[in-house]
Amino acid sequence: MKDKRFWSPYIAGIILGLTLLATFYVAGRGLGGSGAMALVTAVGSHALVPEFISKLKYFSQYITPESPLLNWNLFLLVGVFLGALAGAVFSGNFKVLLDKGKSMSVRTRLITSFVGGITIGFASRLARGCTSGVALTGGAQLALSGWIFVISMFAAGFIVAAFYRRLWS
Amino acid sequence: MIGPFELSQTVSLGLAVVLGIFFGLSLERGGLGNPHKLTGVFYLRDFTVPKVMFTAIVVASVGLYLLSDLRLLDLDRVYIIPTFFWPQIVGGALFGVGYVVSGYCPGTAMAGFATGRLDALITIIGVGAGSLLFAVLFPILEGFYLSSDMGQTTLPKLAGVNNWVIIGAVVAFALGMFLLMEWYEKRKVGHGTHREAFPNSVGDNAVIHTR
Numbered sequence: 001m002k003d004k005r006f007w008s009p010y011i012a013g014i015i016l017g018l019t020l021l022a023t024f025y026v027a028g029r030g031l032g033g034s035g036a037m038a039l040v041t042a043v044g045s046h047a048l049v050p051e052f053i054s055k056l057k058y059f060s061q062y063i064t065p066e067s068p069l070l071n072w073n074l075f076l077l078v079g080v081f082l083g084a085l086a087g088a089v090f091s092g093n094f095k096v097l098l099d100k101g102k103s104m105s106v107r108t109r110l111i112t113s114f115v116g117g118i119t120i121g122f123a124s125r126l127a128r129g130c131t132s133g134v135a136l137t138g139g140a141q142l143a144l145s146g147w148i149f150v151i152s153m154f155a156a157g158f159i160v161a162a163f164y165r166r167l168w169s
Numbered sequence: 170m171i172g173p174f175e176l177s178q179t180v181s182l183g184l185a186v187v188l189g190i191f192f193g194l195s196l197e198r199g200g201l202g203n204p205h206k207l208t209g210v211f212y213l214r215d216f217t218v219p220k221v222m223f224t225a226i227v228v229a230s231v232g233l234y235l236l237s238d239l240r241l242l243d244l245d246r247v248y249i250i251p252t253f254f255w256p257q258i259v260g261g262a263l264f265g266v267g268y269v270v271s272g273y274c275p276g277t278a279m280a281g282f283a284t285g286r287l288d289a290l291i292t293i294i295g296v297g298a299g300s301l302l303f304a305v306l307f308p309i310l311e312g313f314y315l316s317s318d319m320g321q322t323t324l325p326k327l328a329g330v331n332n333w334v335i336i337g338a339v340v341a342f343a344l345g346m347f348l349l350m351e352w353y354e355k356r357k358v359g360h361g362t363h364r365e366a367f368p369n370s371v372g373d374n375a376v377i378h379t380r
Contacts, residue, residue, distance in 0.1 A: 003200060009217045010347075012199025013224025019191040020225060021232035026184055028173030028247045031192055033276030037293060038300035045301060058307035075182045077279055079189015080196070084283035087197035096285040099204050099272070113288040116271020117278070117295015118302065119263055124275065125303035126314060127260025128253065131274040132192075134261075136222060138250035140229035142335050144322040145252040152261030153268065154210075160269040161211035167269060168208040 005093055020140055027072070030137025033080070034124035036073040043068050058125070101168045112167065172242045193280055195221075202280035204272025204288070211269055214357075216350040223343040230339060234332045254317035271295065 006012070020031055042062035046053040053059055062068055088094040100109035124130040127149055129137070135153065138146020161167070176184065199221045200206040209215025236242035268274050271292045273281055278296065281289030303310070325332045 003206075003217075006200035006206075006217075007198040009199050009220035010224050012195045012201075013221040014228055015191060016195040016199070016221060017225035017228025017232070019188055019195060020229040021236075022191075023188050024229070024233050024247055025172040025236060025242055026174055026188075027176070027181065030248070030250070031188075031276070033274065033279065034296060034300070037275055037296045041297035041300045042304070044297075056304040056307065057311075058304040070178060070182060072181060072185045075185035076189040076192065077276075079186040079191075080193035080276060080279045081189075081283045082186070083190035083193025083195075084197035084202055084280035085193075086190070087194045088202065088284040091198070093197070094285050096287065098288050099281070099286045100288065109288055110291065112270050113272070113291040114295045114298075116267045116269075116273070117292035118299035119267030119295075120271060120274060120292070121267075121296035121299020121301075122303045123260045123263035123267055123299070124296070125260075125300055126310070127257045127264060129250065130264065130276070131222075131268075132276045134250055134257065136225060136229075139222075139226040140233060141247070141249050142230060142234075142323045142325060142332065142339070143250045143252065144254075144319065144324060144327060145250045145257050147324065148252070148254065149257050149261040149264070152258045153265035156262035156265030157211045157269045160266050161208070164269070165212070168205060168272065169212050169214075 005091070016136075017140070020136065024140075029072070030133065030141070031076065032073045032129060032133035032137070033077065034121065034130040035133060036071065036077040037121065038062065038125060039068065039071055039074055101166060103166050171240065172236070173246055192276070193283065195225075196277055196280040197284060201277045202284040202286070202289070204281065204286070207274075207277055208269055208272050213353070216354065220347060220350065223346065227340055227343050230336055234336060249321040249323065252319040252322045253315070254319055256314055256316065259313075267299075 023029060023031055039062045042053065042059040046059070046063050054063065085094070098106060098109060100106070104112070120130065127134055128145070131153070134149045135146055139150060140146070196202060200217050201221060206215050206217045210218045233242070237244040264274070271278070273289055273292045275293070275296050278289045278292040282293060307314070325335045328335065
């Protein structure tokens with residue numbers, strides 16, 4: 001089906017795949033999304049309540065002595081913002097809005113976007129990454145991790161969508 | 170030159186921004202800053218996510234193992250995502266729930282925010298809160314988090330076959346899936362335009378531009 005607002009998904013996929021390949025080649029690593037968000041949370045919350053956050057063993061990996069924000073994944077995520085912004089602006093696709101399913105109230109959407117985000121944040125720490133870091137990167141590496149994550153994610157997604165059709169239709 | 174390279178911090182971070190720009194551009198231009206398209210696959214009405222994702226996986230895996238076979242890339246110095254079987258099964262399932270509920274995943278939420286979507290920003294803040302929750306609960310979760318450690322396992326190693334056997338299977342699976350999706354879309358959507366096919370899509374107002 002043609003959706004004139006966007007590129008063909010196959011073209012977008014080829015560019016994404018080549019980007020991932022270039023990342024493997026130059027840096028010996030893959031793409032990522034959730035890690036940088038955990039990093040900013042750890043560093044930000046440490047600045048606000050250092051006594052509490054410095055006791056958290058899991059966050060100690062992010063609170064490094066010298067400039068923790070000079071981090072590959074964080075700079076990558078800044079790039080993601082800039083690239084997507086450029087794509088949206090130059091294609092006339094930029095619009096400030098609160099996007100939601102048609103039959104959903106604004107209040108419900110505020111809740112689903114936040115609670116869904118919490119679930120994603122928690123799940124990606126448990127799985128050691130998200131759709132970018134485990135599914136896409138691991139999938140392309142033929143890593144077992146990537147493929148079990150993808151299968152589990154799609155299976156759960158279909159079940160939730162079947163029970164809550166009103167979310168997005 | 171054989172990759173990957175030892176890079177200075179400045180070069181490395183500069184490259185990260187450049188690669189991130191291509192990453193974000195392909196997500197947004199593929200339609201993956203839009204939660205209706207991101208969740209469409211789960212309602213069998215828009216297969217953009219699997220199309221973009223599996224095209225990217227095919228391109229990157231063929232390229233990765235080809236560069237390695239041509240001795241242009243040292244695969245031993247590429248960080249292979251480690252497998253922790255049960256945490257990744259449970260994490261993947263929880264992730265799928267959060268993905269459908271919020272309409273985003275972390276990278277696409279950043280792309281969605283860049284297109285002006287405020288709900289995507291809320292999801293990003295949620296991801297931070299969820300990470301904090303994980304860190305707070307880590308003492309209880311640590312045993313499970315570290316369980317079923319299988320190291321940097323790959324499917325070819327696990328099956329004891331050549332890399333290209335698995336890559337061939339992945340390509341065949343992806344092509345078969347794409348054909349099935351195209352066939353299904355034609356059958357279901359017929360000759361309708363996008364607007365007729367998705368009358369409910371929010372965000373369609375005023376974003377279809379003619380040049």
